[in-house]
Amino acid sequence: MKRFFLFAALVLAPPAAASSPGVVHARTGAALYAANCAKCHGPTGEGLKAPSLRGVGERAADFYLRTGAMPIARPGEQPEPSRVLFSQRELRQLIRFVGSLGKGPPVPKPQPAKGNLAEGMRLFTDHCAGCHQVAAEGGFVTGARVPPLEGVPAVRIAEAVRVGPYLMPMFSPRAISNAQLDSIVRYVLTTGHPDDRGGWGIGELGPVPEGMVTWFIAIVALVATCMAIGKRFGR
Amino acid sequence: MSRFKDTVIAGIVLLLGRGRRTREPRIVPPGRPDRGAENILLVLFACSTICAGGAIAVYALDRIGNQTQYLGLSLGLAFAFLAAAFVVIGKRLVVTEELDEPYPPEGHPGVQAQLDELVEESGERFTRKRLVTMAGAGAIGTLGLALVAPAVSLGPAFDLRSFAQTPWRRGRLLVGEDGLPLKADDIEENDFYGAYAAHADRDQIGSPLVLVRLPVSQLQLPSGREHWAPEGILAYSRICTHAGCAINLYRKPLYPPAEPRPALVCPCHYSTFDPATGGTVLFGPAGRPLPQLPLEIARDGTLRAAGNFSGPVGPSWAGVRDRKASS
Numbered sequence: 001m002k003r004f005f006l007f008a009a010l011v012l013a014p015p016a017a018a019s020s021p022g023v024v025h026a027r028t029g030a031a032l033y034a035a036n037c038a039k040c041h042g043p044t045g046e047g048l049k050a051p052s053l054r055g056v057g058e059r060a061a062d063f064y065l066r067t068g069a070m071p072i073a074r075p076g077e078q079p080e081p082s083r084v085l086f087s088q089r090e091l092r093q094l095i096r097f098v099g100s101l102g103k104g105p106p107v108p109k110p111q112p113a114k115g116n117l118a119e120g121m122r123l124f125t126d127h128c129a130g131c132h133q134v135a136a137e138g139g140f141v142t143g144a145r146v147p148p149l150e151g152v153p154a155v156r157i158a159e160a161v162r163v164g165p166y167l168m169p170m171f172s173p174r175a176i177s178n179a180q181l182d183s184i185v186r187y188v189l190t191t192g193h194p195d196d197r198g199g200w201g202i203g204e205l206g207p208v209p210e211g212m213v214t215w216f217i218a219i220v221a222l223v224a225t226c227m228a229i230g231k232r233f234g235r
Numbered sequence: 236m237s238r239f240k241d242t243v244i245a246g247i248v249l250l251l252g253r254g255r256r257t258r259e260p261r262i263v264p265p266g267r268p269d270r271g272a273e274n275i276l277l278v279l280f281a282c283s284t285i286c287a288g289g290a291i292a293v294y295a296l297d298r299i300g301n302q303t304q305y306l307g308l309s310l311g312l313a314f315a316f317l318a319a320a321f322v323v324i325g326k327r328l329v330v331t332e333e334l335d336e337p338y339p340p341e342g343h344p345g346v347q348a349q350l351d352e353l354v355e356e357s358g359e360r361f362t363r364k365r366l367v368t369m370a371g372a373g374a375i376g377t378l379g380l381a382l383v384a385p386a387v388s389l390g391p392a393f394d395l396r397s398f399a400q401t402p403w404r405r406g407r408l409l410v411g412e413d414g415l416p417l418k419a420d421d422i423e424e425n426d427f428y429g430a431y432a433a434h435a436d437r438d439q440i441g442s443p444l445v446l447v448r449l450p451v452s453q454l455q456l457p458s459g460r461e462h463w464a465p466e467g468i469l470a471y472s473r474i475c476t477h478a479g480c481a482i483n484l485y486r487k488p489l490y491p492p493a494e495p496r497p498a499l500v501c502p503c504h505y506s507t508f509d510p511a512t513g514g515t516v517l518f519g520p521a522g523r524p525l526p527q528l529p530l531e532i533a534r535d536g537t538l539r540a541a542g543n544f545s546g547p548v549g550p551s552w553a554g555v556r557d558r559k560a561s562s
Contacts, residue, residue, distance in 0.1 A: 049493070
């Protein structure tokens with residue numbers, strides 16, 4: 001099922017997204033920023049062809065850089081999670097530099113262990129499932145692809161909720177408190193390893209694939225049973 | 236007069252000659268009637284009818300617990316009794332015989348007559364043919380009714396007025412998902428909110444709303460709606476005008492100059508509505524704009540309706556554009 005969606009995403013993706021720009025490596029955060037970010041975000045983060053980075057803090061920088069969503073080839077393209085081309089040291093330097101461009105929020109520290117799984121599912125259904133699906137498998141919204149959340153670490157999930165990347169709404173601590181966020185993170189982490197009571201999740205996509213299993217397996221078994229009965233009692 | 240006589244004579248000849256048909260040799264060997272098996276068959280048909288009727292009753296009585304399980308049980312039993320009835324027919328009531336050679340090809344003269352005879356002779360062991368036929372038809376008919384009964388839930392077939400009714404009128408308070416009154420200050424930009432009419436049935440199609448706040452400078456509402464969005468807070472019916480799903484996606488650009496404009500999106504078929512221009516359709520199969528609800532902010536900061544929707548709420552059907560939302 002995953003393969004299929006990956007394939008669908010590749011087919012549906014505009015060709016521009018496929019070309020990932022290379023990055024320039026450097027020793028300091030300022031040099032990394034000047035070489036890789038300043039062209040669009042401006043030399044001092046004032047924003048030229050892209051959003052201003054003054055005051056976004058380390059939170060947004062951490063999210064976009066550690067998911068590989070930034071840098072992108074040209075402004076306006078959807079920043080999507082992809083391979084991270086910076087080294088860990090470069091990431092730390094660059095994130096600290098972007099955080100120093102203006103006073104902004106730090107990297108959040110979610111504590112999913114403190115969250116309530118049931119409440120997390122309820123909140124996720126209310127706020128997130130419209131686009132990400134209740135199983136956090138991702139999907140589409142007109143104008144953008146919605147990434148699946150499997151394997152995304154807790155900190156990235158918390159950051160995305162607060163940052164609202166690309167077309168995703170932004171949820172302030174008034175809309176979703178930090179305690180509620182812990183619950184949501186716990187739920188999302190659980191969707192990566194659901195305990196499938198039936199033994200097989202069938203993509204966790206709901207009744208359509210489950211119905212297909214009914215048709216392709218149960219019906220075949222039924223027909224085979226009928227034929228066996230016919231052979232046994234035919235005479 | 237002679238014509239009348241001719242007719243009478245012809246009739247008598249027909250009547251007497253009727254029974255004197257020379258009987259062809261039987262195809263199916265004769266069998267003895269089996270009243271016991273027939274009684275079992277009638278009981279099985281009756282049980283199937285009762286179970287199918289039970290399924291209709293369970294479906295109609297909406298409020299019983301474990302309804303799904305009872306529905307499955309009654310329908311399953313109806314089918315099981317029917318299957319058992321067919322087994323009884325096949326094993327004990329229809330004289331069976333294995334043909335040595337395959338059926339003669341169709342269209343062969345006499346084949347139809349032979350088949351008719353076959354069918355007639357096979358049913359010879361039934362002593363109460365009409366009763367059995369009626370019981371069988373009753374069982375199958377009730378089962379068919381049980382299967383089509385849920386179609387009644389698709390909606391009112393004739394009286395569509397309830398679709399146009401909404402709980403909204405001037406001064407009606409908006410409450411959030413938690414049932415608490417919504418205040419204007421609660422509505423932040425970049426997020427979206429669900430709301431309902433206070434003290435009203437949430438299941439009513441006109442009740443659920445979706446709220447967003449946009450910068451006042453971005454609003455391009457149609458003329459006459461200039462005051463419908465105080466502080467840039469917009470309220471729309473949450474029910475998509477295409478097929479009636481809940482608007483559950485809010486497309487909110489992080490960087491408006493380079494990204495698609497804000498939109499309310501229905502997850503079912505991706506109908507996309509523009510909240511800034513009064514809910515007009517940007518994309519997708521929806522044929523008419525999302526109905527907007529005029530808002531006002533009361534002195535205590537709570538959000539209240541300032542009237543009713545701009546148009547009929549809910550999914551579209553023939554003639555829906557001519558209707559108006561009513562309280």
